[in-house]
Amino acid sequence: MHSEGQLEPSDVMELNPNFHFRWEEPQQSHVLLYPEGIVKLNATAAEILEMCVMRGLTVAEGTEQLAHRYDGADLVSDVMQFMELAYAKGWIRPKS
Amino acid sequence: MPKAGSGLSLDGLGMPLWLVVELTYKCPLKCPWCSNPVDFDRYRNELSTEEWKDLLREGRRLGSLQLGFTGGEPTLRKDLEELVDEANRLGYYTNLITSGVGLSPQRVRDLKRAGLKQVQLSLQSCDSELSEMLVGLDVFAHKIEIARTIKAEGFPMVMNVPVSRYNIDQTEALIDLAADLGVEYLEFANLQYYNWALINRADLLPTREQLKRSEAAVAAARERLGKRLTIYFVVPDYFDDRPKACMNGWGAIHLTIAPDGTALPCQEARLIKDIEFPNVRQHGLDWIWRESPAFRRFRGDDWMKEPCRSCDDREKDFGGCRCQAFLLTGDAANTDPVCSKSPHRHLIDDILVEAENRQERAGADALIMRARCRS
Ligand SMILES: C[S@@+](CC[C@H](N)C(=O)[O-])C[C@H]1O[C@@H](n2cnc3c(N)ncnc32)[C@H](O)[C@@H]1O
Numbered sequence: 079m080h081s082e083g084q085l086e087p088s089d090v091m092e093l094n095p096n097f098h099f100r101w102e103e104p105q106q107s108h109v110l111l112y113p114e115g116i117v118k119l120n121a122t123a124a125e126i127l128e129m130c131v132m133r134g135l136t137v138a139e140g141t142e143q144l145a146h147r148y149d150g151a152d153l154v155s156d157v158m159q160f161m162e163l164a165y166a167k168g169w170i171r172p173k174s
Numbered sequence: 175m176p177k178a179g180s181g182l183s184l185d186g187l188g189m190p191l192w193l194v195v196e197l198t199y200k201c202p203l204k205c206p207w208c209s210n211p212v213d214f215d216r217y218r219n220e221l222s223t224e225e226w227k228d229l230l231r232e233g234r235r236l237g238s239l240q241l242g243f244t245g246g247e248p249t250l251r252k253d254l255e256e257l258v259d260e261a262n263r264l265g266y267y268t269n270l271i272t273s274g275v276g277l278s279p280q281r282v283r284d285l286k287r288a289g290l291k292q293v294q295l296s297l298q299s300c301d302s303e304l305s306e307m308l309v310g311l312d313v314f315a316h317k318i319e320i321a322r323t324i325k326a327e328g329f330p331m332v333m334n335v336p337v338s339r340y341n342i343d344q345t346e347a348l349i350d351l352a353a354d355l356g357v358e359y360l361e362f363a364n365l366q367y368y369n370w371a372l373i374n375r376a377d378l379l380p381t382r383e384q385l386k387r388s389e390a391a392v393a394a395a396r397e398r399l400g401k402r403l404t405i406y407f408v409v410p411d412y413f414d415d416r417p418k419a420c421m422n423g424w425g426a427i428h429l430t431i432a433p434d435g436t437a438l439p440c441q442e443a444r445l446i447k448d449i450e451f452p453n454v455r456q457h458g459l460d461w462i463w464r465e466s467p468a469f470r471r472f473r474g475d476d477w478m479k480e481p482c483r484s485c486d487d488r489e490k491d492f493g494g495c496r497c498q499a500f501l502l503t504g505d506a507a508n509t510d511p512v513c514s515k516s517p518h519r520h521l522i523d524d525i526l527v528e529a530e531n532r533q534e535r536a537g538a539d540a541l542i543m544r545a546r547c548r549s
Protein backbone atom coordinates (compact mmCIF):
# COMPACT_ATOMS: atom_id res chain seq x y z
CA MET A 79 0.00 0.00 0.00
CA HIS A 80 1.34 3.38 -0.89
CA SER A 81 -0.10 6.69 0.19
CA GLU A 82 -3.32 6.61 2.18
CA GLY A 83 -6.33 5.25 0.25
CA GLN A 84 -4.41 4.71 -3.00
CA LEU A 85 -4.41 1.33 -4.67
CA GLU A 86 -2.02 -0.05 -7.25
CA PRO A 87 -2.91 -2.42 -10.10
CA SER A 88 -0.63 -5.03 -8.50
CA ASP A 89 -2.47 -5.01 -5.16
CA VAL A 90 -4.45 -8.05 -4.08
CA MET A 91 -7.49 -7.13 -2.01
CA GLU A 92 -9.82 -9.21 0.13
CA LEU A 93 -13.18 -8.65 1.75
CA ASN A 94 -13.08 -7.24 5.27
CA PRO A 95 -13.60 -10.41 7.33
CA ASN A 96 -16.45 -8.77 9.25
CA PHE A 97 -18.42 -8.34 6.05
CA HIS A 98 -20.60 -10.83 4.25
CA PHE A 99 -21.20 -10.51 0.53
CA ARG A 100 -24.06 -12.39 -0.99
CA TRP A 101 -27.04 -12.50 -3.28
CA GLU A 102 -30.28 -11.60 -1.52
CA GLU A 103 -33.35 -12.95 -3.26
CA PRO A 104 -36.01 -10.59 -1.81
CA GLN A 105 -33.88 -7.57 -2.77
CA GLN A 106 -32.97 -9.01 -6.18
CA SER A 107 -29.45 -7.72 -5.67
CA HIS A 108 -26.15 -8.42 -3.99
CA VAL A 109 -25.76 -7.03 -0.50
CA LEU A 110 -22.95 -6.45 1.94
CA LEU A 111 -23.91 -7.24 5.52
CA TYR A 112 -21.78 -5.98 8.37
CA PRO A 113 -22.10 -4.90 11.97
CA GLU A 114 -24.62 -2.10 12.10
CA GLY A 115 -25.34 -1.98 8.42
CA ILE A 116 -26.49 -3.23 5.06
CA VAL A 117 -25.30 -2.02 1.68
CA LYS A 118 -27.29 -2.88 -1.36
CA LEU A 119 -24.95 -3.08 -4.34
CA ASN A 120 -25.81 -2.26 -7.91
CA ALA A 121 -24.97 -4.86 -10.54
CA THR A 122 -21.71 -3.21 -11.58
CA ALA A 123 -20.40 -2.89 -8.04
CA ALA A 124 -21.28 -6.51 -7.32
CA GLU A 125 -19.51 -7.67 -10.46
CA ILE A 126 -16.33 -5.78 -9.63
CA LEU A 127 -16.29 -7.11 -6.07
CA GLU A 128 -16.88 -10.61 -7.28
CA MET A 129 -14.08 -10.49 -9.83
CA CYS A 130 -11.48 -8.21 -8.28
CA VAL A 131 -11.84 -9.13 -4.61
CA MET A 132 -13.43 -12.51 -4.09
CA ARG A 133 -11.09 -14.46 -6.40
CA GLY A 134 -7.72 -13.54 -4.93
CA LEU A 135 -6.60 -11.86 -8.16
CA THR A 136 -4.62 -8.65 -8.39
CA VAL A 137 -6.71 -5.61 -9.22
CA ALA A 138 -5.13 -5.59 -12.70
CA GLU A 139 -5.93 -9.27 -13.34
CA GLY A 140 -9.51 -8.84 -12.17
CA THR A 141 -9.95 -5.78 -14.35
CA GLU A 142 -8.63 -7.66 -17.35
CA GLN A 143 -11.06 -10.55 -16.77
CA LEU A 144 -13.92 -8.09 -16.56
CA ALA A 145 -12.77 -6.35 -19.73
CA HIS A 146 -12.98 -9.71 -21.53
CA ARG A 147 -16.60 -9.91 -20.57
CA TYR A 148 -17.24 -6.52 -22.11
CA ASP A 149 -15.46 -6.97 -25.42
CA GLY A 150 -12.18 -5.54 -24.23
CA ALA A 151 -13.65 -2.24 -23.00
CA ASP A 152 -11.25 -0.05 -21.03
CA LEU A 153 -12.50 -0.39 -17.47
CA VAL A 154 -9.32 0.51 -15.62
CA SER A 155 -10.38 3.87 -14.24
CA ASP A 156 -13.95 2.76 -13.40
CA VAL A 157 -12.73 -0.27 -11.52
CA MET A 158 -10.04 1.69 -9.70
CA GLN A 159 -12.53 4.32 -8.69
CA PHE A 160 -14.88 1.76 -7.19
CA MET A 161 -12.09 -0.19 -5.51
CA GLU A 162 -10.74 2.91 -3.84
CA LEU A 163 -14.20 3.82 -2.63
CA ALA A 164 -14.68 0.34 -1.24
CA TYR A 165 -11.30 0.55 0.44
CA ALA A 166 -12.03 3.97 1.92
CA LYS A 167 -15.30 2.65 3.31
CA GLY A 168 -13.54 -0.31 4.87
CA TRP A 169 -15.37 -2.96 2.84
CA ILE A 170 -12.10 -4.37 1.49
CA ARG A 171 -8.50 -4.47 2.66
CA PRO A 172 -5.12 -5.59 1.33
CA LYS A 173 -4.80 -9.33 1.49
CA SER A 174 -2.33 -10.32 4.14
CA MET B 175 -33.24 1.81 20.11
CA PRO B 176 -33.48 4.57 17.54
CA LYS B 177 -29.93 5.09 16.35
CA ALA B 178 -29.06 8.18 14.46
CA GLY B 179 -25.37 7.51 14.21
CA SER B 180 -25.20 4.02 12.88
CA GLY B 181 -25.74 2.19 9.67
CA LEU B 182 -27.05 3.97 6.66
CA SER B 183 -30.49 4.73 5.52
CA LEU B 184 -31.73 2.79 2.61
CA ASP B 185 -34.98 2.11 0.95
CA GLY B 186 -36.13 -1.19 2.34
CA LEU B 187 -38.52 -1.65 -0.61
CA GLY B 188 -41.13 -1.98 2.08
CA MET B 189 -39.31 -4.82 3.86
CA PRO B 190 -38.51 -5.01 7.58
CA LEU B 191 -34.75 -5.21 6.97
CA TRP B 192 -33.94 -4.79 10.67
CA LEU B 193 -35.57 -7.28 12.97
CA VAL B 194 -35.06 -6.92 16.70
CA VAL B 195 -36.15 -9.68 19.05
CA GLU B 196 -36.39 -8.86 22.73
CA LEU B 197 -36.11 -12.35 24.16
CA THR B 198 -36.97 -11.33 27.71
CA TYR B 199 -37.46 -8.19 29.78
CA LYS B 200 -35.70 -9.83 32.73
CA CYS B 201 -32.33 -8.42 33.70
CA PRO B 202 -30.16 -8.59 36.83
CA LEU B 203 -29.01 -4.99 36.37
CA LYS B 204 -30.92 -1.90 37.43
CA CYS B 205 -29.93 0.86 34.99
CA PRO B 206 -31.99 3.92 35.91
CA TRP B 207 -32.28 4.84 32.21
CA CYS B 208 -33.41 1.42 30.99
CA SER B 209 -35.48 1.72 27.83
CA ASN B 210 -37.65 -1.27 28.78
CA PRO B 211 -41.22 -0.52 29.86
CA VAL B 212 -41.59 0.76 33.40
CA ASP B 213 -44.11 -2.06 33.95
CA PHE B 214 -41.82 -4.66 32.33
CA ASP B 215 -42.66 -7.23 34.98
CA ARG B 216 -46.23 -7.51 33.64
CA TYR B 217 -44.98 -9.23 30.49
CA ARG B 218 -43.84 -12.60 31.72
CA ASN B 219 -45.56 -14.60 29.04
CA GLU B 220 -42.42 -15.02 26.90
CA LEU B 221 -42.49 -16.74 23.54
CA SER B 222 -41.23 -20.32 23.59
CA THR B 223 -38.22 -21.54 21.63
CA GLU B 224 -40.46 -22.90 18.90
CA GLU B 225 -42.47 -19.69 18.70
CA TRP B 226 -39.27 -17.66 18.28
CA LYS B 227 -38.05 -20.02 15.57
CA ASP B 228 -41.32 -19.68 13.64
CA LEU B 229 -41.04 -15.93 13.93
CA LEU B 230 -37.47 -15.97 12.61
CA ARG B 231 -38.57 -17.99 9.60
CA GLU B 232 -41.42 -15.60 8.90
CA GLY B 233 -39.06 -12.63 9.20
CA ARG B 234 -36.74 -14.02 6.53
CA ARG B 235 -39.69 -14.58 4.23
CA LEU B 236 -40.52 -10.88 4.63
CA GLY B 237 -36.95 -9.93 3.70
CA SER B 238 -35.37 -9.29 7.12
CA LEU B 239 -31.56 -9.33 6.98
CA GLN B 240 -30.15 -7.87 10.17
CA LEU B 241 -31.24 -9.54 13.38
CA GLY B 242 -30.63 -8.21 16.88
CA PHE B 243 -31.10 -10.39 19.96
CA THR B 244 -31.76 -8.09 22.88
CA GLY B 245 -33.92 -7.59 25.95
CA GLY B 246 -33.80 -7.19 28.96
CA GLU B 247 -30.81 -9.41 29.13
CA PRO B 248 -31.04 -11.90 26.23
CA THR B 249 -28.36 -14.16 27.70
CA LEU B 250 -30.78 -15.13 30.47
CA ARG B 251 -32.56 -17.28 27.89
CA LYS B 252 -31.08 -20.77 27.93
CA ASP B 253 -32.11 -21.27 24.31
CA LEU B 254 -30.05 -18.31 23.04
CA GLU B 255 -27.48 -20.57 21.34
CA GLU B 256 -30.24 -22.60 19.71
CA LEU B 257 -31.96 -19.47 18.40
CA VAL B 258 -28.68 -18.01 17.11
CA ASP B 259 -27.96 -21.27 15.34
CA GLU B 260 -31.37 -21.26 13.68
CA ALA B 261 -31.09 -17.57 12.71
CA ASN B 262 -27.68 -18.16 11.21
CA ARG B 263 -28.97 -21.11 9.22
CA LEU B 264 -31.79 -18.93 7.90
CA GLY B 265 -29.27 -16.38 6.60
CA TYR B 266 -29.55 -13.52 9.08
CA TYR B 267 -26.61 -11.35 10.08
CA THR B 268 -26.91 -12.00 13.80
CA ASN B 269 -26.10 -9.44 16.49
CA LEU B 270 -26.19 -10.01 20.23
CA ILE B 271 -26.93 -6.92 22.33
CA THR B 272 -25.93 -7.63 25.90
CA SER B 273 -24.64 -6.22 29.15
CA GLY B 274 -22.39 -9.28 29.39
CA VAL B 275 -23.75 -10.36 32.77
CA GLY B 276 -25.17 -13.66 31.52
CA LEU B 277 -22.06 -14.60 29.56
CA SER B 278 -19.09 -16.72 30.52
CA PRO B 279 -16.02 -17.15 28.29
CA GLN B 280 -17.29 -20.64 27.42
CA ARG B 281 -20.66 -19.29 26.41
CA VAL B 282 -19.03 -16.68 24.17
CA ARG B 283 -17.23 -19.53 22.42
CA ASP B 284 -20.45 -21.54 22.12
CA LEU B 285 -22.20 -18.56 20.53
CA LYS B 286 -19.36 -18.20 18.07
CA ARG B 287 -19.78 -21.83 17.16
CA ALA B 288 -23.53 -21.30 16.74
CA GLY B 289 -22.74 -18.71 14.07
CA LEU B 290 -23.19 -15.44 15.93
CA LYS B 291 -21.68 -12.65 13.80
CA GLN B 292 -21.37 -9.66 16.09
CA VAL B 293 -21.62 -8.61 19.73
CA GLN B 294 -22.66 -5.26 21.14
CA LEU B 295 -21.60 -5.00 24.75
CA SER B 296 -22.78 -2.14 26.92
CA LEU B 297 -20.32 -0.48 29.27
CA GLN B 298 -21.46 2.28 31.58
CA SER B 299 -18.18 3.57 32.91
CA CYS B 300 -14.45 2.95 32.81
CA ASP B 301 -14.17 2.46 36.55
CA SER B 302 -15.84 -0.12 38.71
CA GLU B 303 -17.11 2.27 41.35
CA LEU B 304 -19.15 4.46 39.02
CA SER B 305 -20.22 1.39 37.10
CA GLU B 306 -21.63 -0.16 40.26
CA MET B 307 -23.41 3.02 41.20
CA LEU B 308 -25.03 3.23 37.76
CA VAL B 309 -26.11 -0.39 37.23
CA GLY B 310 -26.61 -1.41 40.86
CA LEU B 311 -24.22 -4.38 40.83
CA ASP B 312 -20.48 -4.91 40.87
CA VAL B 313 -20.03 -6.26 37.35
CA PHE B 314 -17.30 -4.10 35.83
CA ALA B 315 -14.45 -6.62 36.02
CA HIS B 316 -16.69 -9.32 34.57
CA LYS B 317 -17.69 -7.08 31.67
CA ILE B 318 -14.06 -6.38 30.84
CA GLU B 319 -13.24 -10.07 30.94
CA ILE B 320 -16.14 -10.76 28.59
CA ALA B 321 -15.05 -7.93 26.28
CA ARG B 322 -11.59 -9.50 26.02
CA THR B 323 -13.06 -12.92 25.32
CA ILE B 324 -15.33 -11.50 22.62
CA LYS B 325 -12.30 -9.99 20.89
CA ALA B 326 -10.20 -13.11 21.41
CA GLU B 327 -12.91 -15.11 19.65
CA GLY B 328 -12.64 -12.78 16.68
CA PHE B 329 -16.06 -11.16 16.85
CA PRO B 330 -16.46 -7.65 15.51
CA MET B 331 -17.60 -5.75 18.55
CA VAL B 332 -19.54 -2.62 19.32
CA MET B 333 -18.94 -1.10 22.72
CA ASN B 334 -22.11 0.77 23.65
CA VAL B 335 -21.96 3.50 26.25
CA PRO B 336 -25.30 4.89 27.41
CA VAL B 337 -24.34 8.49 28.13
CA SER B 338 -25.64 10.64 30.95
CA ARG B 339 -24.18 13.44 33.01
CA TYR B 340 -22.68 10.84 35.33
CA ASN B 341 -20.33 9.28 32.78
CA ILE B 342 -20.04 11.87 30.01
CA ASP B 343 -16.84 13.31 31.49
CA GLN B 344 -15.21 9.91 30.95
CA THR B 345 -15.52 10.21 27.17
CA GLU B 346 -11.79 10.32 26.59
CA ALA B 347 -11.00 7.52 29.04
CA LEU B 348 -13.72 5.35 27.49
CA ILE B 349 -12.23 5.91 24.04
CA ASP B 350 -8.83 4.82 25.37
CA LEU B 351 -10.41 1.75 26.94
CA ALA B 352 -12.17 0.85 23.68
CA ALA B 353 -8.92 1.25 21.76
CA ASP B 354 -7.11 -0.89 24.30
CA LEU B 355 -9.75 -3.62 24.07
CA GLY B 356 -9.43 -3.51 20.28
CA VAL B 357 -13.11 -3.02 19.53
CA GLU B 358 -14.05 -1.88 16.02
CA TYR B 359 -17.00 0.33 16.94
CA LEU B 360 -17.62 2.57 19.90
CA GLU B 361 -21.08 4.00 20.26
CA PHE B 362 -21.77 6.90 22.58
CA ALA B 363 -25.52 6.63 22.93
CA ASN B 364 -26.64 9.79 24.57
CA LEU B 365 -29.71 8.65 26.44
CA GLN B 366 -33.10 8.83 24.86
CA TYR B 367 -35.66 9.89 27.39
CA TYR B 368 -38.38 7.26 27.47
CA ASN B 369 -39.53 4.94 30.24
CA TRP B 370 -36.95 4.72 33.07
CA ALA B 371 -34.80 7.45 31.57
CA LEU B 372 -37.80 9.76 31.53
CA ILE B 373 -38.42 9.14 35.23
CA ASN B 374 -34.80 10.13 35.97
CA ARG B 375 -34.42 12.72 33.25
CA ALA B 376 -33.79 15.69 35.53
CA ASP B 377 -30.77 13.94 37.02
CA LEU B 378 -29.46 12.19 33.90
CA LEU B 379 -29.34 15.02 31.37
CA PRO B 380 -25.82 16.33 30.81
CA THR B 381 -25.17 20.04 30.61
CA ARG B 382 -24.44 21.77 27.32
CA GLU B 383 -20.89 22.38 28.49
CA GLN B 384 -20.34 18.68 29.21
CA LEU B 385 -21.73 17.78 25.83
CA LYS B 386 -19.41 20.19 24.05
CA ARG B 387 -16.36 18.75 25.79
CA SER B 388 -17.47 15.22 24.98
CA GLU B 389 -17.98 16.02 21.30
CA ALA B 390 -14.58 17.66 21.16
CA ALA B 391 -12.96 14.56 22.69
CA VAL B 392 -14.67 12.39 20.08
CA ALA B 393 -13.56 14.63 17.23
CA ALA B 394 -9.96 14.58 18.45
CA ALA B 395 -10.01 10.80 18.84
CA ARG B 396 -11.42 10.29 15.35
CA GLU B 397 -8.51 12.29 14.02
CA ARG B 398 -6.01 10.34 16.09
CA LEU B 399 -7.32 6.80 15.64
CA GLY B 400 -8.62 6.95 12.07
CA LYS B 401 -9.86 3.63 10.77
CA ARG B 402 -8.78 1.68 13.84
CA LEU B 403 -11.86 2.67 15.78
CA THR B 404 -15.14 3.93 14.37
CA ILE B 405 -16.86 6.17 16.88
CA TYR B 406 -20.58 6.82 16.60
CA PHE B 407 -21.90 9.72 18.55
CA VAL B 408 -25.67 9.51 18.82
CA VAL B 409 -26.70 13.10 19.36
CA PRO B 410 -28.96 13.83 22.27
CA ASP B 411 -31.88 15.21 20.36
CA TYR B 412 -33.01 17.62 23.10
CA PHE B 413 -29.93 19.71 22.38
CA ASP B 414 -30.70 19.86 18.69
CA ASP B 415 -33.41 21.84 16.95
CA ARG B 416 -33.95 19.16 14.34
CA PRO B 417 -35.69 15.94 15.36
CA LYS B 418 -34.09 12.57 14.70
CA ALA B 419 -35.28 10.62 11.67
CA CYS B 420 -36.66 8.07 14.05
CA MET B 421 -36.45 4.45 12.84
CA ASN B 422 -36.22 5.73 9.27
CA GLY B 423 -39.95 6.19 9.51
CA TRP B 424 -42.67 4.20 11.23
CA GLY B 425 -43.10 0.74 9.75
CA ALA B 426 -40.43 1.45 7.10
CA ILE B 427 -37.50 -0.88 7.81
CA HIS B 428 -37.65 -1.72 11.55
CA LEU B 429 -39.63 -4.42 13.29
CA THR B 430 -39.32 -5.26 16.97
CA ILE B 431 -40.86 -8.27 18.65
CA ALA B 432 -41.30 -7.88 22.42
CA PRO B 433 -40.86 -10.86 24.81
CA ASP B 434 -44.59 -11.62 24.80
CA GLY B 435 -44.80 -11.60 21.00
CA THR B 436 -46.14 -8.07 20.61
CA ALA B 437 -44.96 -6.59 17.31
CA LEU B 438 -43.75 -3.00 17.46
CA PRO B 439 -42.45 -0.50 14.89
CA CYS B 440 -39.79 0.46 17.43
CA GLN B 441 -38.72 -0.79 20.86
CA GLU B 442 -40.41 2.05 22.69
CA ALA B 443 -43.69 2.07 20.80
CA ARG B 444 -45.75 0.19 23.36
CA LEU B 445 -45.64 3.30 25.53
CA ILE B 446 -48.12 4.87 23.08
CA LYS B 447 -51.10 3.71 25.05
CA ASP B 448 -53.85 4.43 22.54
CA ILE B 449 -52.52 2.03 19.90
CA GLU B 450 -53.25 -1.66 20.12
CA PHE B 451 -50.23 -3.53 18.82
CA PRO B 452 -50.70 -6.90 17.14
CA ASN B 453 -49.19 -10.09 18.57
CA VAL B 454 -47.43 -12.83 16.61
CA ARG B 455 -49.37 -15.40 18.60
CA GLN B 456 -52.58 -14.19 16.96
CA HIS B 457 -51.50 -12.93 13.55
CA GLY B 458 -49.10 -13.79 10.75
CA LEU B 459 -46.09 -11.51 10.49
CA ASP B 460 -46.93 -10.67 6.91
CA TRP B 461 -50.33 -9.25 7.90
CA ILE B 462 -48.81 -7.49 10.90
CA TRP B 463 -46.20 -5.74 8.79
CA ARG B 464 -48.25 -4.91 5.73
CA GLU B 465 -51.83 -4.58 6.90
CA SER B 466 -52.19 -4.11 10.64
CA PRO B 467 -53.66 -0.74 11.67
CA ALA B 468 -50.83 -0.24 14.18
CA PHE B 469 -48.10 -0.48 11.52
CA ARG B 470 -50.04 1.63 9.04
CA ARG B 471 -50.90 4.30 11.56
CA PHE B 472 -47.87 6.54 10.90
CA ARG B 473 -46.53 5.04 7.69
CA GLY B 474 -45.88 7.56 4.93
CA ASP B 475 -47.04 11.13 5.59
CA ASP B 476 -50.84 11.18 5.29
CA TRP B 477 -51.21 11.21 9.07
CA MET B 478 -49.14 14.35 9.54
CA LYS B 479 -50.48 17.57 11.00
CA GLU B 480 -49.04 21.03 10.70
CA PRO B 481 -46.25 22.14 10.80
CA CYS B 482 -44.95 18.84 9.35
CA ARG B 483 -47.64 18.48 6.70
CA SER B 484 -46.38 21.43 4.68
CA CYS B 485 -42.70 21.19 5.64
CA ASP B 486 -40.03 20.30 3.09
CA ASP B 487 -38.12 18.22 5.61
CA ARG B 488 -40.89 15.71 6.17
CA GLU B 489 -39.27 13.12 3.92
CA LYS B 490 -35.98 13.52 5.73
CA ASP B 491 -37.07 13.25 9.36
CA PHE B 492 -40.64 11.91 9.09
CA GLY B 493 -41.70 14.46 11.69
CA GLY B 494 -39.37 12.95 14.30
CA CYS B 495 -40.23 10.42 16.98
CA ARG B 496 -43.85 9.35 17.55
CA CYS B 497 -43.10 8.10 21.06
CA GLN B 498 -41.55 11.40 22.08
CA ALA B 499 -44.51 13.31 20.60
CA PHE B 500 -46.87 11.12 22.62
CA LEU B 501 -44.94 11.34 25.87
CA LEU B 502 -44.41 15.08 25.81
CA THR B 503 -47.48 16.41 24.01
CA GLY B 504 -50.06 13.69 24.62
CA ASP B 505 -50.65 13.06 20.91
CA ALA B 506 -48.39 10.72 18.93
CA ALA B 507 -49.40 12.44 15.66
CA ASN B 508 -47.97 15.77 16.73
CA THR B 509 -44.64 17.10 15.49
CA ASP B 510 -41.79 15.85 17.67
CA PRO B 511 -41.42 18.65 20.25
CA VAL B 512 -37.66 18.69 19.63
CA CYS B 513 -38.31 20.42 16.29
CA SER B 514 -37.89 24.19 16.45
CA LYS B 515 -41.09 24.51 14.41
CA SER B 516 -43.13 22.57 16.95
CA PRO B 517 -45.48 24.69 19.06
CA HIS B 518 -44.34 22.50 21.98
CA ARG B 519 -40.61 23.20 21.68
CA HIS B 520 -40.75 25.27 24.87
CA LEU B 521 -41.28 22.01 26.80
CA ILE B 522 -37.80 20.87 25.78
CA ASP B 523 -36.22 24.26 26.38
CA ASP B 524 -37.68 24.40 29.89
CA ILE B 525 -36.18 21.01 30.70
CA LEU B 526 -32.77 22.13 29.42
CA VAL B 527 -32.86 25.31 31.47
CA GLU B 528 -33.70 23.27 34.55
CA ALA B 529 -30.79 20.95 33.85
CA GLU B 530 -28.39 23.89 33.55
CA ASN B 531 -29.57 25.24 36.88
CA ARG B 532 -29.27 22.05 38.93
CA GLN B 533 -26.75 22.07 41.67
CA GLU B 534 -23.81 19.74 41.57
CA ARG B 535 -24.23 16.18 40.44
CA ALA B 536 -26.68 14.37 42.66
CA GLY B 537 -25.53 11.18 44.36
CA ALA B 538 -26.79 7.72 43.52
CA ASP B 539 -29.70 8.03 45.92
CA ALA B 540 -31.22 10.66 43.64
CA LEU B 541 -31.71 8.05 40.91
CA ILE B 542 -34.66 5.69 40.79
CA MET B 543 -33.14 2.38 39.80
CA ARG B 544 -34.97 -0.02 37.50
CA ALA B 545 -36.98 -2.41 39.65
CA ARG B 546 -40.20 -4.39 39.65
CA CYS B 547 -43.61 -3.17 40.71
CA ARG B 548 -43.79 0.20 39.13
CA SER B 549 -46.70 0.91 36.89
C1 LIG C 1 -32.25 -2.17 26.70
S1 LIG C 1 -30.63 -2.76 26.46
C2 LIG C 1 -30.82 -4.52 26.37
C3 LIG C 1 -29.50 -5.26 26.26
C4 LIG C 1 -28.64 -5.35 27.51
N1 LIG C 1 -29.40 -5.52 28.70
C5 LIG C 1 -27.75 -4.13 27.62
O1 LIG C 1 -28.07 -3.23 28.41
O2 LIG C 1 -26.74 -4.10 26.94
C6 LIG C 1 -30.24 -2.35 24.78
C7 LIG C 1 -29.27 -1.21 24.57
O3 LIG C 1 -29.92 0.00 24.85
C8 LIG C 1 -29.08 0.84 25.60
N2 LIG C 1 -29.97 1.70 26.36
C9 LIG C 1 -30.73 1.37 27.41
N3 LIG C 1 -31.49 2.41 27.80
C10 LIG C 1 -31.22 3.43 26.94
C11 LIG C 1 -31.70 4.77 26.80
N4 LIG C 1 -32.62 5.27 27.61
N5 LIG C 1 -31.19 5.52 25.81
C12 LIG C 1 -30.26 5.02 24.97
N6 LIG C 1 -29.78 3.77 25.04
C13 LIG C 1 -30.25 2.98 26.01
C14 LIG C 1 -28.23 -0.12 26.40
O4 LIG C 1 -27.01 0.47 26.80
C15 LIG C 1 -28.03 -1.25 25.42
O5 LIG C 1 -26.93 -1.02 24.59
Ligand code: SF4
Pocket residue numbers: 201202203204205207208209210245246247273544
Ligand atom coordinates in the same frame (compact mmCIF):
# COMPACT_ATOMS: atom_id res chain seq x y z
S1 SF4 D 1 -30.32 -1.26 29.96
FE1 SF4 D 1 -29.54 -2.02 31.95
S2 SF4 D 1 -31.35 -2.62 33.14
FE2 SF4 D 1 -32.00 -2.34 30.98
S3 SF4 D 1 -31.90 -4.37 30.14
FE3 SF4 D 1 -29.91 -3.44 29.70
S4 SF4 D 1 -28.57 -3.95 31.43
FE4 SF4 D 1 -30.67 -4.41 32.02
Ligand code: SF4
Pocket residue numbers: 417481482483485486487488489491492493494509510513514515516
Ligand atom coordinates in the same frame (compact mmCIF):
# COMPACT_ATOMS: atom_id res chain seq x y z
S1 SF4 E 1 -41.89 20.53 10.99
FE1 SF4 E 1 -41.99 18.30 11.00
S2 SF4 E 1 -41.11 17.67 9.04
FE2 SF4 E 1 -40.51 19.83 9.37
S3 SF4 E 1 -38.49 19.71 10.34
FE3 SF4 E 1 -40.02 19.79 12.01
S4 SF4 E 1 -40.46 17.64 12.50
FE4 SF4 E 1 -39.42 17.66 10.51
